[in-house]
Amino acid sequence: MKTLLVATDFSEAASDAANYAADMALAIGAELLLLNAYNAASDYAEVTVGLDTERIQKDTEASLDKLKSFLRKRTGNRVCISTSAVYGKFFDVLKDTCENIKPYAVIMGSQGTTGLDHLLFGSHTVNTAKHLRWPLITVPKGSKFSAVKKIGLACDFSEVVKSIPISEIKLMVKDFNASLHILNTGKQEAFDPEIVFQSGLLEEMLLPMKVDYHFITNTDTDAGIIDFAEKNNIDLLITLPKRHSLLNKIAHASHTKQFILHSHVPVMVLHHYSLTSR
Numbered sequence: 001m002k003t004l005l006v007a008t009d010f011s012e013a014a015s016d017a018a019n020y021a022a023d024m025a026l027a028i029g030a031e032l033l034l035l036n037a038y039n040a041a042s043d044y045a046e047v048t049v050g051l052d053t054e055r056i057q058k059d060t061e062a063s064l065d066k067l068k069s070f071l072r073k074r075t076g077n078r079v080c081i082s083t084s085a086v087y088g089k090f091f092d093v094l095k096d097t098c099e100n101i102k103p104y105a106v107i108m109g110s111q112g113t114t115g116l117d118h119l120l121f122g123s124h125t126v127n128t129a130k131h132l133r134w135p136l137i138t139v140p141k142g143s144k145f146s147a148v149k150k151i152g153l154a155c156d157f158s159e160v161v162k163s164i165p166i167s168e169i170k171l172m173v174k175d176f177n178a179s180l181h182i183l184n185t186g187k188q189e190a191f192d193p194e195i196v197f198q199s200g201l202l203e204e205m206l207l208p209m210k211v212d213y214h215f216i217t218n219t220d221t222d223a224g225i226i227d228f229a230e231k232n233n234i235d236l237l238i239t240l241p242k243r244h245s246l247l248n249k250i251a252h253a254s255h256t257k258q259f260i261l262h263s264h265v266p267v268m269v270l271h272h273y274s275l276t277s278r
């Protein structure tokens with residue numbers, strides 16, 4: 001059975017992401033695992049603090065149980081929900097858990113509630129988007145799951161056979177009964193036969209699905225993607241870190257980082273080369 005892994009720090013944004021995940025699990029018939037790595041904040045502070053780990057573990061487990069109870073009521077007890085409180089560094093715990101349970105997707109809030117939460121949990125989300133080799137959905141604060149009717153894929157039509165996880169995308173489109181919209185992020189100043197060739201390959205790879213193609217003409221590609229997704233009611237935007245600049249530039253361009261942290265559209269990050277062994 002599919003499992004959605006919810007990484008939470010119990011902030012308001014993380015709770016929004018948990019609600020989103022619970023509603024998604026109900027829609028696609030998935031289970032939920034609520035995960036908290038309960039020494040993460042001290043890792044980022046880079047200081048050694050005397051912690052009562054037993055007390056922290058009990059408090060964490062109590063918070064997870066409270067969230068579990070709330071989500072069970074939200075879903076009418078129709079979703080199987082489990083919890084896991086693990087002492088360790090956030091990313092290490094998340095990575096190990098993913099390798100053990102092989103989730104359908106990891107779901108996280110884009111940032112925490114307070115300024116400190118924003119710094120810590122937001123940093124976790126950015127780091128996870130860059131390095132986790134499992135599908136990751138980042139949920140903007142306040143987002144609510146209703147249905148995924150339109151899935152957008154940002155694509156530069158470069159080496160599509162090597163760069164696009166076709167089987168994962170087809171599965172998602174099928175599971176959500178959604179339409180797929182390809183957002184071409186390549187430059188269109190002049191005719192490029194390679195783009196024509198690659199787009200033809202992609203169309204063939206995606207058969208028998210009917211796909212809509214759109215060209216992003218904004219000179220600022222990231223802004224163009226955001227604008228298109230919001231104006232055309234895209235419910236989930238897929239980005240491929242190794243092929244699209246969105247994640248490659250994240251550590252260097254503040255506006256791109258802000259997109260991940262504040263986008264009104266949930267973003268799914270797929271790393272193609274990690275998925276073939278799933």
